[in-house]
Amino acid sequence: MSQSTEVEPSTTAAPRRTATPVTATRRRPARRAGTPYAFLAPALILFTAFLAAPIFYAGYLSLRKVQVSGLGLGSKARTEVWAGLENYARSLSDPDFLPSVGRVGAYGLIVVPTMLGLALLMALLLDANRTREAVSKFARISIFLPYAVPAVVASLLWGFLYLPRVSPITDVVEAVGFTAPNLLSSDLTLWAVANIAVWGGTGFNMIVIYTALRAVPTSLYESARIDGASEIAIAWRIKIPIVMPSLVMTFVFSLIATLQVFAEPMTLRPLANTISTTWTPLMKVYRDAFTRNDIYAAAATSVIIALATFILSFGFLKLVGRRAFNQED
Amino acid sequence: MSVLSAQKRSPLATTLLLLGAAYCLLPVLWVLIASSKSIGELFSTFTLAPSTHLLDNIVDLNNYRDGLYWRWMANTALYAGVGAAASTLISAMAGYALAKFEFRGKSLVFNLILAGVLVPGVILAIPQYLLLAEVGMTNTYWAVLLPSFISPYGIYLARIFAAASVPTEILEASRIDGAGDWRTFGTVVLPMMRTGLVTVFLFQFVAIWNNFMLPYIMLGNDRLYPITVGLNGLLNQGANQPSMYTAVVTGALVSIVPLIALFLTLQRYWQVDLAAGGVKA
Numbered sequence: 019m020s021q022s023t024e025v026e027p028s029t030t031a032a033p034r035r036t037a038t039p040v041t042a043t044r045r046r047p048a049r050r051a052g053t054p055y056a057f058l059a060p061a062l063i064l065f066t067a068f069l070a071a072p073i074f075y076a077g078y079l080s081l082r083k084v085q086v087s088g089l090g091l092g093s094k095a096r097t098e099v100w101a102g103l104e105n106y107a108r109s110l111s112d113p114d115f116l117p118s119v120g121r122v123g124a125y126g127l128i129v130v131p132t133m134l135g136l137a138l139l140m141a142l143l144l145d146a147n148r149t150r151e152a153v154s155k156f157a158r159i160s161i162f163l164p165y166a167v168p169a170v171v172a173s174l175l176w177g178f179l180y181l182p183r184v185s186p187i188t189d190v191v192e193a194v195g196f197t198a199p200n201l202l203s204s205d206l207t208l209w210a211v212a213n214i215a216v217w218g219g220t221g222f223n224m225i226v227i228y229t230a231l232r233a234v235p236t237s238l239y240e241s242a243r244i245d246g247a248s249e250i251a252i253a254w255r256i257k258i259p260i261v262m263p264s265l266v267m268t269f270v271f272s273l274i275a276t277l278q279v280f281a282e283p284m285t286l287r288p289l290a291n292t293i294s295t296t297w298t299p300l301m302k303v304y305r306d307a308f309t310r311n312d313i314y315a316a317a318a319t320s321v322i323i324a325l326a327t328f329i330l331s332f333g334f335l336k337l338v339g340r341r342a343f344n345q346e347d
Numbered sequence: 348m349s350v351l352s353a354q355k356r357s358p359l360a361t362t363l364l365l366l367g368a369a370y371c372l373l374p375v376l377w378v379l380i381a382s383s384k385s386i387g388e389l390f391s392t393f394t395l396a397p398s399t400h401l402l403d404n405i406v407d408l409n410n411y412r413d414g415l416y417w418r419w420m421a422n423t424a425l426y427a428g429v430g431a432a433a434s435t436l437i438s439a440m441a442g443y444a445l446a447k448f449e450f451r452g453k454s455l456v457f458n459l460i461l462a463g464v465l466v467p468g469v470i471l472a473i474p475q476y477l478l479l480a481e482v483g484m485t486n487t488y489w490a491v492l493l494p495s496f497i498s499p500y501g502i503y504l505a506r507i508f509a510a511a512s513v514p515t516e517i518l519e520a521s522r523i524d525g526a527g528d529w530r531t532f533g534t535v536v537l538p539m540m541r542t543g544l545v546t547v548f549l550f551q552f553v554a555i556w557n558n559f560m561l562p563y564i565m566l567g568n569d570r571l572y573p574i575t576v577g578l579n580g581l582l583n584q585g586a587n588q589p590s591m592y593t594a595v596v597t598g599a600l601v602s603i604v605p606l607i608a609l610f611l612t613l614q615r616y617w618q619v620d621l622a623a624g625g626v627k628a
Binding site for chain 2 (some may be wrong): 032039051053054055056057058060061062064065067068069071072073075076130134136139140143147148149150153154156157158159160161162163164165166167168169170171172176177183184185189217220221249270274275277278281284285287288289300303305307308314316317320323324327329331332
């Protein structure tokens with residue numbers, strides 16, 4: 019679009035010269051070819067050093083192993099050699115790995131739909147404008163507030179609220195005469211962690227969707243309203259399809275965040291002995307790298323997680339026609 | 348404004364929104380109350396009954412290892428402030444180049460950036476640690492700062508903002524006036540992208556402020572910790588030493604005050620419309 023003003027005068031301007039003055043375009047000094055590269059240089063250097071290089075390095079390490087010769091004493095006794103796919107086989111057959119993948123899968127199935135469903139509902143409620151101004155302003159700020167709370171602090175706050183000795187939930191349930199469930203018992207830990215993620219993420223996604231809804235011209239549904247369409251029908255038939263690109267984007271980002279859940283279970287661990295050191299795949303990577311000093315297994319598991327994330331997020335974008343990343347054109 | 352926009356109020360909508368707000372405020376309300384309790388009260392009195400020990404708890408927190416807590420807060424402000432400022436400038440430059448120039452390799456660079464958006468950040472933490480260990484930079488401020496300077500999502504946003512809010516005609520005019528590329532960028536482009544760049548800054552600021560895994564892996568010296576790693580350590584100590592729990596709870600409360608204040612003052616920047624940018628005809 020913006021390029022239309024930069025059409026080369028020599029090729030197309032001639033027949034139109036009488037109609038459009040092109041003097042300004044012709045008089046400008048020639049652009050130096052290096053300029054865009056100079057502007058991009060810092061980003062590209064940092065991208066290479068902190069994104070590309072670590073990815074390749076992880077890939078390299080995942081194919082290496084340490085070979086111990088003799089008694090394993092002395093500096094020359096340990097040498098690094100090629101390992102083929104040994105680390106991958108070891109990673110995949112680790113008895114802790116598949117359960118952690120299953121746990122994160124279940125966690126994602128709980129978190130992503132609940133969080134985005136709530137975010138969409140709240141955004142539509144705000145956009146429908148059926149409440150007092152003060153109520154919607156208060157709700158908007160309150161629901162967005164958890165975004166300002168780091169996952170570590172959120173886990174800490176909820177962790178205490180889950181402790182049977184502290185929890186107001188326990189007080190209320192027992193006042194009614196039931197035995198309160200222990201939210202940090204092994205059956206419920208997954209839900210307890212999922213709740214923290216839903217609490218922390220709903221507000222941000224609500225704001226993204228709400229912003230997209232505000233951009234929809236009201237004329238688009240004003241006539242539907244005159245025809246007597248209900249607010250729910252308008253939301254379902256007009257508003258949701260229009261904000262679909264934002265929903266796709268929030269879905270992909272939520273999916274990526276879900277697969278790398280780490281801070282929440284790490285923080286809950288001191289409060290809940292039901293969370294093992296390999297509770298999520300990323301926790302297993304951490305344990306392998308820093309507790310067991312097995313960076314090769316850690317690298318292989320990292321590569322597997324990264325590949326799975328890529329396949330899921332690209333697959334999803336392909337499925338919906340990559341609408342999310344083309345919306346600005 | 349149409350007559351129809353004055354809708355009749357819906358009690359259901361009000362109830363649902365207030366329920367959502369209550370759910371989101373509950374832990375914040377709890378930490379506010381819990382910080383006012385002494386260690387004995389924390390585990391004995393009714394959860395939502397406030398007490399009078401807030402100041403004592405803050406004094407205790409202040410005295411913990413000669414004010415280490417405040418150092419964690421200052422470190423966090425440094426990591427988030429410097430990291431987000433550098434990242435915003437780098438993103439603005441790259442976004443501007445991608446939006447307003449034609450050059451060889453442009454689509455390759457853009458696709459790399461998009462792929463970067465989808466790379467799960469913390470997967471990188473361990474190889475980043477190993478690479479920085481090779482050059483002896485782990486356990487320094489730089490180990491946390493440098494990786495936070497690059498934000499593919501920030502570049503992606505900056506490209507949208509540059510395309511939407513910097514008219515090509517104005518760049519031409521600046522060039523005709525004889526301004527060089529860097530001068531044009533500093534005096535024309537940056538001011539026009541300002542609103543969008545505040546959003547990029549805030550995104551990155553919050554991301555760094557909330558980050559846990561990268562500093563957790565990179566840092567061994569607890570004087571370099573940001574608040575998230577520091578509080579995690581305090582909580583772990585609490586498992587053996589329950590008297591630490593009041594420090595943990597009070598520390599959690601104090602740590603969220605600055606960010607909440609920042610949010611309330613900069614609210615309007617969180618409503619910037621990504622699709623429409625700042626274009627006004």
